[in-house]
Amino acid sequence: MNYLTDLTEETISDFRKRYGSEPETVVAAPGRVNLIGEHTDYNDGFVFPMAIERYTVIAAGPGKESGSAPRRGIVYSGNMNEEAEVLLEGAIAPEKEVKWYSYIQGTIAGCLEKGLNPPAFQAVLHSNVPLGGGLSSSASLEVATATLMETISKKKLDPVEKALLCQKAEHEYAGMPCGIMDQFISAMGEKGKAMLLDCRSRVPKMIPLENPEILIMITNSNVKHKLTGSEYPERRRSCEQAAAIMGVAKLRDASLDLLEKYRADLQKGDGLLYRRAHHVITEDDRTVNMAEALVREDWDAVGSLMFASHHSLQYDFEVSCPEIDILVDIARSLTGAGGVIGSRITGGGFGGCSVSLVRADKFESVQRCFEEEYYKKTGIKPTIFATRPAQGAAVIRS
Ligand code: GLA
Numbered sequence: 001m002n003y004l005t006d007l008t009e010e011t012i013s014d015f016r017k018r019y020g021s022e023p024e025t026v027v028a029a030p031g032r033v034n035l036i037g038e039h040t041d042y043n044d045g046f047v048f049p050m051a052i053e054r055y056t057v058i059a060a061g062p063g064k065e066s067g068s069a070p071r072r073g074i075v076y077s078g079n080m081n082e083e084a085e086v087l088l089e090g091a092i093a094p095e096k097e098v099k100w101y102s103y104i105q106g107t108i109a110g111c112l113e114k115g116l117n118p119p120a121f122q123a124v125l126h127s128n129v130p131l132g133g134g135l136s137s138s139a140s141l142e143v144a145t146a147t148l149m150e151t152i153s154k155k156k157l158d159p160v161e162k163a164l165l166c167q168k169a170e171h172e173y174a175g176m177p178c179g180i181m182d183q184f185i186s187a188m189g190e191k192g193k194a195m196l197l198d199c200r201s202r203v204p205k206m207i208p209l210e211n212p213e214i215l216i217m218i219t220n221s222n223v224k225h226k227l228t229g230s231e232y233p234e235r236r237r238s239c240e241q242a243a244a245i246m247g248v249a250k251l252r253d254a255s256l257d258l259l260e261k262y263r264a265d266l267q268k269g270d271g272l273l274y275r276r277a278h279h280v281i282t283e284d285d286r287t288v289n290m291a292e293a294l295v296r297e298d299w300d301a302v303g304s305l306m307f308a309s310h311h312s313l314q315y316d317f318e319v320s321c322p323e324i325d326i327l328v329d330i331a332r333s334l335t336g337a338g339g340v341i342g343s344r345i346t347g348g349g350f351g352g353c354s355v356s357l358v359r360a361d362k363f364e365s366v367q368r369c370f371e372e373e374y375y376k377k378t379g380i381k382p383t384i385f386a387t388r389p390a391q392g393a394a395v396i397r398s
C-alpha cells in the first residue's frame with residue numbers, strides 16, 4: 001500500500017464527487033516522527049526528526065468570487081465530514097474556540113502577511129496522519145495549506161519563512177506555543193533522510209537513514225491523557241526560569257558544569273527546575289551524538305541514546321505516561337537477538353506514540369510481541385506501522 005498515492009486518489013475522487021470537476025491543484029505534506037531531541041527546540045537546541053509516510057493531501061480548484069464581500073475559500077474535510085469557509089483577504093482574527101479549520105485559517109492569514117494573494121478556491125482535504133497521536137497532524141495540515149496557497153498564488157515562499165508562518169498559526173490560532181521542529185520537517189523533509197536541525201541557526205543538516213535492514217517502527221499507544229493543556233507551556237516556562245537562574249539566554253547555552261554550579265538555586269523547593277534543565281542539556285548532547293552514531297551505523301550507540309532519552313523524559317522532564325513506559329520496557333526486553341535497536345517516547349508527550357528502530361527481518365515478531373504484551377498489560381490495542389524517511393511538502397498537480 002502506498003499511503004500517498006492511495007490518499008491522493010481518494011482526495012481527488014472526493015473532489016470530483018463534491019464539486020463535479022477536476023481539481024487543478026493537489027498538494028501534500030507529511031507528518032513526522034522525532035527520532036531524538038525532545039523538548040529541545042524551544043530551548044534553541046537540537047532536534048532530529050524525519051518525515052513519515054503519512055500525509056495530509058489537499059485537492060483544490062477555482063471557487064466563486066463573491067463580488068464585494070471578502071474573498072473566501074471553501075474546504076471540505078473528509079476526516080471531519082464537514083465543510084468550512086475561510087477568509088482570503090482582510091484582517092483575520094483567531095476564533096475563540098479552536099476548530100479543525102483554525103489551522104487552515106491561521107496559515108492563510110500568515111501567507112497573506114507574506115504577500116501571497118490567493119484567488120477564491122474550493123478544496124477537499126484528507127489526512128492519514130493519526131489525529132492527536134503526536135505525529136504532527138496539525139503541522140502537516142498547516143504546511144499543506146501553505147503549499148496550496150503558494151501554488152494557487154503562483155508565488156513561492158522561502159521554506160524557512162513558510163515553516164515559521166505555520167508555527168505562528170499554531171501559536172495564534174490554535175493556542176499551542178510549539179517550537180519549530182514539526183513545521184520544519186513537514187516543509188523540508190527529504191526522502192531517505194532524517195534532519196538534524198540546529199534550532200538556533202535554523203540550518204538543517206540532512207542525515208541519510210536508508211539502510212534497508214533497519215525500519216522505523218511507530219507504535220501508537222492509543223492513549224491521550226486528559227490534561228489541562230497547560231503542561232507544554234509549563235515546561236517552556238520552567239526551562240526559561242532555569243536559564244534565567246543560570247544567567248544564560250537559553251538552555252542551549254548551559255552545560256552540565258554550569259548546572260552543577262547553580263544546583264542549589266535550581267533545586268530549591270521540589271528540585272523541578274534542576275531536573276528540567278538536566279533533561280534539556282543532556283538531550284542536546286544525545287541528539288548530536290545520535291546523528292553521528294547513525295552515520296557510523298553504530299547501532300549499539302544509537303540504541304543506548306534512545307533509551308537514555310526516554311529515561312530522561314520519564315524522570316527528569318516528566319512528560320511520559322505509564323502506557324508509553326510499558327511500550328519502551330517491552331522494547332528493552334527485545335534488544336539484541338529480539339531485533340529492537342532502541343526505543344523512546346516521541347513528540348510532546350503524555351500519550352501518543354513511541355518510536356523504535358527495528359531490524360527489518362525481525363519486524364513482524366517485534367510487532368506481534370508489542371501487540372500481545374501491551375494488550376496484556378494495559379487492555380489496549382496499540383496501532384503499529386513501519387515507515388522510512390519520507391519527502392516533505394510537495395505539489396502533486398498544478
Ligand atoms: C511538540 C511541539 C514541538 C516540540 C515537541 C517536543 O511536538 O510541537 O515543537 O517542542 O512537542 O519535542
